[in-house]
Amino acid sequence: MKKQTKFTYMFTLILLPCFIFGQRQQAIDLANLYKKGKLKLVNREIKIVSGDSGAYLKILENKKEGIIWLPVNDFKNGTIEIEMRGKDVFQRSFIGIAFHGVDDINYDAVYCRPFNFFAKDSVRRIHAVQYISHPDFTWGKLRNERNSVFEKEIINPPNHNDWFTMKLVIESTNIKVYINDTILPSLIVEKLNNRTSGKIGLFTGDSSGGDFKIIKINYKK
Numbered sequence: 001m002k003k004q005t006k007f008t009y010m011f012t013l014i015l016l017p018c019f020i021f022g023q024r025q026q027a028i029d030l031a032n033l034y035k036k037g038k039l040k041l042v043n044r045e046i047k048i049v050s051g052d053s054g055a056y057l058k059i060l061e062n063k064k065e066g067i068i069w070l071p072v073n074d075f076k077n078g079t080i081e082i083e084m085r086g087k088d089v090f091q092r093s094f095i096g097i098a099f100h101g102v103d104d105i106n107y108d109a110v111y112c113r114p115f116n117f118f119a120k121d122s123v124r125r126i127h128a129v130q131y132i133s134h135p136d137f138t139w140g141k142l143r144n145e146r147n148s149v150f151e152k153e154i155i156n157p158p159n160h161n162d163w164f165t166m167k168l169v170i171e172s173t174n175i176k177v178y179i180n181d182t183i184l185p186s187l188i189v190e191k192l193n194n195r196t197s198g199k200i201g202l203f204t205g206d207s208s209g210g211d212f213k214i215i216k217i218n219y220k221k
Helices: 002-021 030-035 139-145
Strands: 024-029 040-042 046-051 054-059 066-069 077-085 095-101 107-112 129-134 164-171 174-179 187-190 199-204 210-220
Touching (some): 024 030, 030 046, 030 054, 054 066, 054 199, 066 095, 077 095, 095 164, 095 210, 107 164, 107 174, 107 199, 129 139, 129 174, 129 187, 199 210
Antiparallel strands (some): 024 210, 040 066, 046 054, 054 210, 066 199, 077 164, 077 210, 095 107, 107 129, 164 174, 174 187
């Protein structure tokens, strides 16, 4: 009996650091959040669509950028992973994640341009995945002043009309972007602002909509 108690005590000591230094994980069903009225819409309308693999969130197209803010206000470091789908229509598909948001104007975002995934033009392919930091660093400013630094070609790009996952790994000022199950990141950038925490949202660019499913968030302590 004493041996069992001692074993239990030692096992608890081994596991304790995992709880103390572990990550808080959250998987969010976007369709359920919408039904509960937990989403904040900025310059977009959304609807729920029932698919073969379950319901998903469809963001309808509109002019200028749009964000769907989630009920998450305190994300600092960790990972954000989203399953999403765009389309192969030139200049009509910009889909991604906004993070470290202060309000509807001040936020960071990483998004994909599916219509550039398999472009024959090598310059267009370099514009497949993009980091921005609003309001000071728009995609246009970054392309004009620091071309190909904050946007890159995607390694082993997915079908531009199908579902794919994008995972952001955010560690202090460093951001890495992985598409599907690739080992190497398609984009590595340094943040262009001093914001260290904030809101998370779904991002769509000018004249774009998009489809979104489950979003997974790991909060690193």
